[in-house]
Amino acid sequence: MTKEAFFQLTDKVKEGTANDAELELYNQYFNYFQVLEAWDEETMGVEDVRGQLLYESIDRAIGAPVPVRKLNTGWKKFVTVAAAVLLLAGSAVFFVYQQGQPAEQILSSINVASASTNDLIQLPDGSTVILSAGSQLKYASSFEGKAVREVFLTGKAFFDVKHRSNQPFIVRTGKVNTQVLGTAFDVDSRNERITVTVIRGKVVVNKGGQTLGTLTPNKQVVYNIAADQATLHDTDAEKTVAWREQDLVFKDITFDNAAVLLQERFDVKVIIGDKRLGQQHFTTTLFENQSLEDFLTLICDFNNAVYQYDEITKHVTIKPKN
Template identity: 30%
Template sequence: MEEQRLKELIKKYLSGTATKAEKEDLLKWYQVKDGEELVLPYESEQEEKEAKERIIFGIRQQLFKQENKGRYRKIYYRITAAAAIILVILVGAFFHKAKNQTADQQLNAYNTVETHNGERKIVKLTDGSVIWLSAGSKLIYPAAFTGLAKREVKFEGEAFFDIAKDHKHPFIVHIGKTSTKVLGTTFNITALKSKPMMTVSLLTGKVAFSDGKSAAQLMPNHMVSYFKNSGITKVEKIDNPKAVLARREGFYEYNNIPVAEVLEDFNRVYNADVKAEGRVSKCLFYGRLKPTESKETFLKKLATVVNARLTQHNGTFIIKGGGCN
């Protein structure tokens, strides 16, 4: 910047007549020393003191080479004050920028939690919501909800959600092209990639389910079944709400469910590889899968109920036969 232009800017700044654009030009000049940009904020008082001295020295040497030393003394303190003010503005601008960058980083920062087969996790969000992840699930959520209009997460697998109430910031669970919107409620979602159907089972509160084309409103103790390929949505009453709540602890209730579906859950929950051979895979099972019982105990129970045989070959359990029609 030319000396005359710089002199005009500093005079306007000291007199309070500088425009916003002129102040910005002045500050840009002070941010550069010997062609290198100053790094703010300063790491020590000594570094800050030296910065002030450099600013004052720049004013003295470049702008106010006065033959009248008496006049120089009169404006010296004004120069010193102006230098300190400029430094404060520079540091303040830096912190403001850094604060905004930090906020932006938080808004753009996401956490990912995954559970492998045979694993369960509890995730506590910053808004007070709690999510129980079942085995083989994945949750992606913001590191913080501060400054966000909506509390949005992405999910796949199975989980029980206990969402904190916040009427100004709805909670939305995105699964593929579907969304489940709530304000404060408890519900279970089963949305496994391997299954053609996903379900949302509501215990308390209200839920709005949508796939972008059709929508369904759920009341407590109701569930929506969504068929991924056809887009068909079906709403029905939950026969046993307690069984839905128990799933978050790993208890699975089966009421005439095909053995193939039961084993799919079993293999995921126990990280196992149990196979069903023959017509037994279509036999209907009535019973309970408990996290406290061993794999062998449950499989023997399953085989007994469907009148099948449990065998083991090279470490793999196989269920054969079956007396069902």
């Protein structure tokens, strides 16, 4: 998107004249950053002055200079979105350079989990990822027409991958790649080592042309980056991924994908009684100690739905309100 087109988009959103497609595009950019709720003048400067300086800096980085415009009290939202575009492009180019990937593989989606909560993310193919607090995941906005589905992880994440026999799924963590067709596994690339743990299915972990391990459930490979050495272990995979039980932010997730996570977390069977409701998206937070009933009430009220819970069969049925 050019600078001029970006300015036009933000102006339309501000004026309330943006159509659905433009609003979706705006929201995609805006989701890359968390907007500051309060402005600290002591550490960040006078709001209007700092806003103008940020605007000019972003303007120079995006393209050729344009006439300086005075920013009103809504400048923070504009600068945040503009910065998202700028930093998104910068991060993608830097990452491509580091990985030695061709320019056409520049990534268009970045998710960064907050420092205190995990994020539940839905990928373009319907696969889901629980991104650990403080971690980052980069991927293309669509996997269609690509030989592989690839994502780039910094930090820690749990992946539940949709099966596609003709399109492998690859998690890239530095020089180590984890490849699957459809499975559930955990990848931790923190602390100068890369650990891959399999919950179900089969995973192949490699570095360059060398296979570090072919893993099945309750198997784990640990690669020490400094020593350039990998070791294989038996492990209790469920204990390894227990961190998923912490506070979890659902980011633009469908009911169908949320149902899978709720089934695992609360040991119930979730039935979505309407196809359209199953594809409906929502964003909210499931807290570590929150009960199933409280969470169901929250998401159903927000999405004009109702639920029934059978304590004997442990079946939850969710359907639209009549």
